[in-house]
Amino acid sequence: MHEYSLVEALIGRVEAEARRRQALAVHGLSIRVGELAGVDPELLRTAYETFRAGTVCERAELRLTTRAAAWVCPSCDAPIERGAPLRCPACEVPARLVEGSDALILDAIDLEVP
Numbered sequence: 001m002h003e004y005s006l007v008e009a010l011i012g013r014v015e016a017e018a019r020r021r022q023a024l025a026v027h028g029l030s031i032r033v034g035e036l037a038g039v040d041p042e043l044l045r046t047a048y049e050t051f052r053a054g055t056v057c058e059r060a061e062l063r064l065t066t067r068a069a070a071w072v073c074p075s076c077d078a079p080i081e082r083g084a085p086l087r088c089p090a091c092e093v094p095a096r097l098v099e100g101s102d103a104l105i106l107d108a109i110d111l112e113v114p
């Protein structure tokens, strides 16, 4: 499953960061998931609960937020309103997705460092 490989990669990154900073513990992590990335936040949580046992994330709280999709006109850079047709009304060109397609962004890790 997509979400499981995302979580595996996420924990790997946290482990690498914790090692690099010689952290004693990881208390939490903040991640963002793009609205249009095709990732199910609930499945991601379940995957995290499954994978974190025995890793540096064992006692780390997962804070998950969703990043809303944002579209702009590729020609004039005008933002396209939410719910509006995905075309620039002025330039008549299809809008370009600028946010919301990221599968997973790691925003912050709360590390306990010596």
Ligand SMILES: [Zn+2]
Pocket (backbone or CB within 6 Å): 073, 074, 075, 076, 077, 078, 088, 089, 090, 091, 092
């Ligand atoms: Zn335009």
